[in-house]
Amino acid sequence: MESDEEEVREERLPLSRRPEWSDVTPLPQDDGPDPVVSIAYKQDFRETMDYFRAVYRADERSSRALRLTQEAIRFNPGNYTVFLDLGFCYVWHFRRQIIESLDADLHEELDFVERIAKSNSKNYQIWHHRRWVAGKLGTDAAIKELEFTKKILSLDAKNYHAWSHRQWVLQALGGWEDELDYCRKLLEEDIFNNSAWNQRYFVVTRSPFLGGLKAMRDSEVSDTVEAIMENPENESPWRYLRGLYKDDIQSLTNDPKVSSVCLKVLSAKNNYVFALSMLLDLLCYGFQPSEEFTEAIGALRTSDSEPLDSDLGKAICHVLQHIDSMRANYWMWRKSKLPVAV
Amino acid sequence: MSEEEDGVKKEQRKAWREGAVRDRNVILHGGRGMVLDQIWLDAGNFLVDFNYANASSVSPPVLRLAKKDSFESVVMDHLRMNGAYWGLTTLDLLGKLDAVDKEDVISWVMQCQHESGGFAGNIGHDPHILYTLSAVQVLALFEKLDMLDIDKVSNYISGLQNEDGSFSGDVWGEVDTRFSYIAVCCLSILHRLDKIDVDKAVNYIVSCKNLDGGFGCTPGGESHAGQIFCCVGALAITGALHHVDKDLLGWWLCERQVKSGGLNGRPEKLPDVCYSWWVLSSLIMIDRVHWISKEKLVKFILDCQDLENGGISDRPDDAVDVFHTYFGVAGLSLLEYPGLKAIDPAYALPIDVVNRIFFGK
Numbered sequence: 160m161e162s163d164e165e166e167v168r169e170e171r172l173p174l175s176r177r178p179e180w181s182d183v184t185p186l187p188q189d190d191g192p193d194p195v196v197s198i199a200y201k202q203d204f205r206e207t208m209d210y211f212r213a214v215y216r217a218d219e220r221s222s223r224a225l226r227l228t229q230e231a232i233r234f235n236p237g238n239y240t241v242f243l244d245l246g247f248c249y250v251w252h253f254r255r256q257i258i259e260s261l262d263a264d265l266h267e268e269l270d271f272v273e274r275i276a277k278s279n280s281k282n283y284q285i286w287h288h289r290r291w292v293a294g295k296l297g298t299d300a301a302i303k304e305l306e307f308t309k310k311i312l313s314l315d316a317k318n319y320h321a322w323s324h325r326q327w328v329l330q331a332l333g334g335w336e337d338e339l340d341y342c343r344k345l346l347e348e349d350i351f352n353n354s355a356w357n358q359r360y361f362v363v364t365r366s367p368f369l370g371g372l373k374a375m376r377d378s379e380v381s382d383t384v385e386a387i388m389e390n391p392e393n394e395s396p397w398r399y400l401r402g403l404y405k406d407d408i409q410s411l412t413n414d415p416k417v418s419s420v421c422l423k424v425l426s427a428k429n430n431y432v433f434a435l436s437m438l439l440d441l442l443c444y445g446f447q448p449s450e451e452f453t454e455a456i457g458a459l460r461t462s463d464s465e466p467l468d469s470d471l472g473k474a475i476c477h478v479l480q481h482i483d484s485m486r487a488n489y490w491m492w493r494k495s496k497l498p499v500a501v
Numbered sequence: 502m503s504e505e506e507d508g509v510k511k512e513q514r515k516a517w518r519e520g521a522v523r524d525r526n527v528i529l530h531g532g533r534g535m536v537l538d539q540i541w542l543d544a545g546n547f548l549v550d551f552n553y554a555n556a557s558s559v560s561p562p563v564l565r566l567a568k569k570d571s572f573e574s575v576v577m578d579h580l581r582m583n584g585a586y587w588g589l590t591t592l593d594l595l596g597k598l599d600a601v602d603k604e605d606v607i608s609w610v611m612q613c614q615h616e617s618g619g620f621a622g623n624i625g626h627d628p629h630i631l632y633t634l635s636a637v638q639v640l641a642l643f644e645k646l647d648m649l650d651i652d653k654v655s656n657y658i659s660g661l662q663n664e665d666g667s668f669s670g671d672v673w674g675e676v677d678t679r680f681s682y683i684a685v686c687c688l689s690i691l692h693r694l695d696k697i698d699v700d701k702a703v704n705y706i707v708s709c710k711n712l713d714g715g716f717g718c719t720p721g722g723e724s725h726a727g728q729i730f731c732c733v734g735a736l737a738i739t740g741a742l743h744h745v746d747k748d749l750l751g752w753w754l755c756e757r758q759v760k761s762g763g764l765n766g767r768p769e770k771l772p773d774v775c776y777s778w779w780v781l782s783s784l785i786m787i788d789r790v791h792w793i794s795k796e797k798l799v800k801f802i803l804d805c806q807d808l809e810n811g812g813i814s815d816r817p818d819d820a821v822d823v824f825h826t827y828f829g830v831a832g833l834s835l836l837e838y839p840g841l842k843a844i845d846p847a848y849a850l851p852i853d854v855v856n857r858i859f860f861g862k
Contacts (some may be wrong), residue, residue: 249627287673287675319725323719326719326721326722327719352769353723354723354767357711357721357722357724358723365721395768395769485758485762485793485794486756
């Protein structure tokens with residue numbers, strides 16, 4: 160990436176002094192105020208855009224025009240104006256038209272985009288362009304695209320554009336085979352990565368190779384329970400666990416793996432808000448708690464001298480109102496909604 | 502800019518500052534209240550440039566909150582239409598909209614309209630649905646929707662609806678539930694919702710619902726508070742909130758409040774003042790706002806002020822900008838902070854403006 164910038168900054172000869180462009184009359188922008196007058200790079204950039212307008216107006220789909228768009232695009236990757244300016248859409252768009260007309264090498268194009276994207280990974284136009292190129296290549300591009308997003312995600316594991324692109328690649332071009340392993344790997348690196356949990360759900364529910372949510376449930380529940388035991392304060396696996404029983408409340412309520420992970424976390428007496436919340440849900444769905452649950456809840460009332468509410472649901476809400484006081488109103492509301500005689 | 506203009510501008514700023522000092526005594530609440538006057542003063546400075554947009558080479562509203570020629574002012578250049586909406590709505594919430602030269606603003610906005618009917622971020626740029634909504638909102642603030650060729654604008658927007666009900670942001674085709682909201686909100690303001698297939702638009706949004714009750718950018722995309730605002734807002738405007746699992750989503754949203762009192766946009770992310778708008782407005786639309794601690798959130802937003810120069814930043818002690826100033830003030834408005842006009846959580850416009858649009862009063 161640095162080499163690209165260097166090239167532009169140090170070796171750049173103005174287009175007006177290049178013989179290759181001597182036949183073109185640059186076309187200055189004549190509408191509206193000039194936005195970046197005082198910026199040092201402005202002259203070079205403006206000249207490039209003036210030549211761009213000229214070739215665009217002439218619809219010149221040549222290899223020099225292709226190089227010109229490249230020059231404009233990578234002119235200064237640090238200058239976000241170039242990329243954010245929607246007027247710049249035309250540069251990308253014209254580049255696509257030239258690529259089509261010249262039947263240019265699409266793999267080379269992907270390499271070019273990759274160099275640009277690494278320092279501009281939150282730019283919409285780059286991702287849009289990338290999708291166009293990959294879409295033209297079809298299934299052949301799947302592996303390359305998955306590798307590409309992997310690189311971007313290694314720099315920022317929660318980059319929304321990269322995840323959107325990756326989901327599009329899987330659905331449009333394929334490459335599902337290793338996706339669950341990839342999610343597992345990311346979660347090994349950071350178990351709190353909610354994007355990876357979301358992707359895991361995406362794979363488990365949509366992969367054509369895994370047999371769907373029900374077929375995957377047992378093994379996924381085991382992994383999730385393990386993740387919860389490691390970090391009971393981690394919101395993501397608790398939500399993922401609920402998701403694994405989508406539209407099947409009965410199984411959620413009756414699966415001993417779910418109730419027992421709640422009990423284990425509660426017995427450890429540490430970071431147990433989500434465990435209490437899950438147990439509360441189970442009770443509302445009709446779960447019949449054993450004596451152990453009552454004892455575990457009773458043991459949480461350290462400084463509370465009041466007797467334990469005989470209604471376990473109420474007792475849980477009472478504890479939550481105190482330890483999660485910011486959301487006290489939510490827990491009070493949950494208490495008011497408890498079914499009679501849980 | 503000529504010296505004469507510079508002098509006029511200085512005079513004007515001085516007058517604003519004096520007015521602000523006068524107001525300070527009225528508006529400031531004891532202790533660490535909100536420095537309302539300084540915020541509108543800065544928003545005002547930022548908008549003073551409007552008055553010279555046509556008279557000289559000085560550009561229309563540059564972000565005055567950023568240093569001239571700094572990275573931010575360059576970046577924001579093409580986003581000026583959004584900046585105008587953020588700044589002007591903030592002024593209106595503070596009751597200071599009349600400090601701006603209405604005619605100049607409107608003239609600049611209208612010059613940003615493209616022949617397609619859509620609006621650009623600035624004069625001479627390309628139209629995008631993002632700027633089209635901001636332009637319509639700014640005109641609505643000034644009671645100037647009648648300036649628009651309503652059919653032209655609404656045709657531009659309806660032309661961006663795709664077969665599956667989703668919306669693209671512009672002719673280049675990027676799809677995002679943000680654009681669904683913008684299309685629905687804009688057409689509703691223009692009384693032209695009948696121009697799109699509302700059922701399909703709703704179905705597409707519903708297809709982006711996740712296991713946590715939230716919504717993503719496309720089907721399967723991770724829940725994100727900004728996208729949730731867009732989806733819930735669009736469903737609210739189209740009368741389709743029954744598709745939202747309010748209790749589940751409400752709990753996810755109130756889990757966004759962290760110890761400092763601020764809100765984040767996704768689990769494990771840092772709190773940011775902009776989510777005071779996105780999370781809070783969503784909670785209000787689904788009637789669950791009492792589930793978070795309003796006092797702590799108010800304190801967090803106030804802690805993000807620049808007490809010397811005005812404005813609000815993303816987090817305490819960061820640099821202020823008009824984007825976070827707007828979201829902070831809008832959030833405080835939703836929290837019924839004294840001295841602010843009420844804002845509508847779905848249309849993101851002051852309620853009196855919304856009432857004017859729909860009830861003619």
